Amino acid sequence: MSTAKGKLTVIKGDITDQDVDAIVNAANSSLLGGGGVDGAIHRRGGPRILEECRALRASRYGRGLPTGQAVATTAGDLPARWVIHTVGPVYSREEDRSALLASCYRESLGVAEGLGARTVAFPAISTGVYGWPLEDGARIAVETVRSVATSAEEVRFVLFDERAYAAFAAQLG
Ligand code: ADP
Numbered sequence: 277m278s279t280a281k282g283k284l285t286v287i288k289g290d291i292t293d294q295d296v297d298a299i300v301n302a303a304n305s306s307l308l309g310g311g312g313v314d315g316a317i318h319r320r321g322g323p324r325i326l327e328e329c330r331a332l333r334a335s336r337y338g339r340g341l342p343t344g345q346a347v348a349t350t351a352g353d354l355p356a357r358w359v360i361h362t363v364g365p366v367y368s369r370e371e372d373r374s375a376l377l378a379s380c381y382r383e384s385l386g387v388a389e390g391l392g393a394r395t396v397a398f399p400a401i402s403t404g405v406y407g408w409p410l411e412d413g414a415r416i417a418v419e420t421v422r423s424v425a426t427s428a429e430e431v432r433f434v435l436f437d438e439r440a441y442a443a444f445a446a447q448l449g
Contacts, residue, residue, distance in 0.1 A: 291397055295356070400443075417444070418448060
């Protein structure tokens with residue numbers, strides 16, 4: 277499966293184990309940590325990630341990172357070089373927030389491009405605590421990543437359980 281230059285891959289696993297240039301964090305706008313994948317990244321990445329997040333809150337993002345945007349920090353003790361934090365939308369039945377979810381993938385790839393990251397790993401943004409239906413979240417993720425021109429060699433979706441893996445694998449065809 278190919279993007280502009282690289283390939284799209286999907287695996288079942290833990291994103292904190294990934295030996296890639298950049299991993300993407302499904303953060304919340306406070307940037308100060310949370311549960312799910314965010315908690316796992318801060319736990320295994322150590323305190324340097326939180327230090328840089330605090331510095332971002334004290335400078336560019338005094339009111340937090342807006343939904344749909346992305347920003348990078350060190351990956352601390354993780355195998356990756358960078359963590360790209362992005363804030364997914366909370367799922368809503370009343371309001372279509374798909375554009376914000378697509379924005380997370382697009383903006384994260386833009387930040388990765390700026391860093392010169394050649395390999396990037398994504399979790400299934402918004403599909404945990406934020407309640408986005410998995411099949412729809414997978415569709416938006418794959419369609420968006422396919423539509424972005426990136427010089428990355430590999431964009432990897434890392435899914436934590438079998439159900440999420442199956443949903444993403446189905447989208448990749
Ligand atoms: P959100 O608040 O954006 O919904 P969550 O962290 O609650 O973020 O969940 C996003 C997705 O990340 C879920 O599908 C969840 O199963 C998955 N997840 C949780 N921990 C990890 C991990 N260590 N590696 C990869 N995916 C993870």
